[in-house]
Amino acid sequence: xNSGSVESRTTFDQLLxxxxxxxxxxxxxxxxxxxxxxxxxxxxxxxxxEALPNTGPIAHPEGWLFRIAHNAALDFLRRRARQDAARSExxxxxxxxxxxxxxxxxxxxxxxxxxxxLPVKQRSCVILMDVIGHSLEEVGEVIDxxxxxxxxxxNRGRAxxxxxxxxxxxxxxxVLTEPQRSLLAAYVDRFNARDFDAIRNMLADEVRxxxxxxxxxxxxxxxxxxxxxxxxxxxxxLVPGFVDRRPAILVRDPSDASGAPTYFMLLDWAGSxxxxxxxxxxxxYAAEGAEILMLG
Numbered sequence: 001x002n003s004g005s006v007e008s009r010t011t012f013d014q015l016l017x018x019x020x021x022x023x024x025x026x027x028x029x030x031x032x033x034x035x036x037x038x039x040x041x042x043x044x045x046x047x048x049x050e051a052l053p054n055t056g057p058i059a060h061p062e063g064w065l066f067r068i069a070h071n072a073a074l075d076f077l078r079r080r081a082r083q084d085a086a087r088s089e090x091x092x093x094x095x096x097x098x099x100x101x102x103x104x105x106x107x108x109x110x111x112x113x114x115x116x117x118l119p120v121k122q123r124s125c126v127i128l129m130d131v132i133g134h135s136l137e138e139v140g141e142v143i144d145x146x147x148x149x150x151x152x153x154x155n156r157g158r159a160x161x162x163x164x165x166x167x168x169x170x171x172x173x174x175v176l177t178e179p180q181r182s183l184l185a186a187y188v189d190r191f192n193a194r195d196f197d198a199i200r201n202m203l204a205d206e207v208r209x210x211x212x213x214x215x216x217x218x219x220x221x222x223x224x225x226x227x228x229x230x231x232x233x234x235x236x237x238l239v240p241g242f243v244d245r246r247p248a249i250l251v252r253d254p255s256d257a258s259g260a261p262t263y264f265m266l267l268d269w270a271g272s273x274x275x276x277x278x279x280x281x282x283x284x285y286a287a288e289g290a291e292i293l294m295l296g
Contacts, residue, residue: 021285030073032116034290044069122157196227204273212283
């Protein structure tokens with residue numbers, strides 16, 4: 001899995017682009033949300049870029065990046081006050097059996113919410129080995145742990161996932177409140193009608209736009225241009241819904257009536273004015289594994 005050494009900033013930037021979906025796959029499962037996972041990926045990439053000039057030759061850049069992402073995810077979890085599970089001690093003399101086909105199928109269908117029910121160390125080891133495909137040695141390097149401790153965490157994590165898979169998800173469905181429902185519906189209706197002038201009138205002067213994995217825009221005059229680009233293409237149909245139980249706009253391919261959403265958008269409001277747009281059109285990997293609920 002060695003990605004080779006990093007010899008230039010150009011090589012490094014190319015590597016970041018190649019690894020970003022895989023880093024997101026890991027961070028989303030560590031945080032329990034594709035949205036939070038993208039925030040952690042961005043934080044990790046900023047830290048990596050800042051550290052690069054003083055790091056020297058990096059023989060295994062993928063492992064180096066995953067370790068930064070792992071630490072960024074732990075920082076995120078600490079901020080969310082969920083780090084207590086990581087303090088549980090693993091017995092180093094347990095041996096991890098190779099994952100079997102049933103384990104692989106189980107992990108592939110495990111929800112992000114279920115991963116969050118594993119202690120942090122078990123969660124990290126299971127994701128790195130059974131989702132990302134790292135070796136025991138690589139997992140140990142990323143989480144700074146011994147091979148026996150990694151094996152113990154894998155055994156326990158896999159066993160707990162099998163138990164959790166038998167439990168029903170009895171959480172209530174998320175509900176849009178007013179004015180969330182009205183604002184989201186108005187935005188979706190006007191967007192689908194290609195009435196972008198009406199949407200521009202919804203923008204606050206200080207509105208911010210993030211086209212994830214591409215660019216950022218600040219202020220109403222800049223963000224207005226964003227809608228002109230959508231007017232040029234016809235590969236989208238917006239539907240209100242939820243992503244990881246957060247109000248969102250789901251984007252479907254209009255030529256595939258039964259198809260799943262291909263990406264999503266998030267909106268933040270101040271009263272009736274739109275103050276932030278996060279568009280995942282250029283980061284469609286973020287929808288992988290998300291808990292998605294369409295409302296229309």
